[in-house]
Amino acid sequence: MVQHLERSNTSLTPTPLPFTLRRVVYPSHTPMNITFKSTRYEADPKLIEETRKKLEALGRFLGKETDTAIASVELEQAVGKQKQGDIWRAEINVDHEGTHYRAESTKAKLDHAVTTVLRDIAGEFRRAHKKDQHLFKKGGAAIKDFLRGFGN
Numbered sequence: 001m002v003q004h005l006e007r008s009n010t011s012l013t014p015t016p017l018p019f020t021l022r023r024v025v026y027p028s029h030t031p032m033n034i035t036f037k038s039t040r041y042e043a044d045p046k047l048i049e050e051t052r053k054k055l056e057a058l059g060r061f062l063g064k065e066t067d068t069a070i071a072s073v074e075l076e077q078a079v080g081k082q083k084q085g086d087i088w089r090a091e092i093n094v095d096h097e098g099t100h101y102r103a104e105s106t107k108a109k110l111d112h113a114v115t116t117v118l119r120d121i122a123g124e125f126r127r128a129h130k131k132d133q134h135l136f137k138k139g140g141a142a143i144k145d146f147l148r149g150f151g152n
Contacts, residue, residue: 036073089106
């Protein structure tokens, strides 16, 4: 319970307030459904959790209905006896309300591939978001021009 101090004579005595202050945080969006698949190696839980957090943060581009989004993350080691070069592949596929987003990256280290693929999928989300905003503004301008025609 929150208290405030009143001055009585020369000492400060706490007096309880008639209410309690409570901070309630409402989530801005619900998390999307994310599945992970690792091929030819055992996935590191720390890398998976970090990837999950970053991918859920990118859900802001999808709007408030991110719980309908289905994301699949595939982490894979190269086939064959290849030991050097680009041997790690990361791929992210996101389906959201009939729209499919995809990004893929192949690098020498798995964490570099994951970082690159997250950056690429963020670019896909940003591009689609800007396109939606542009079409919304263009439609609003067309309606405004149409309504201006009635005044003449």
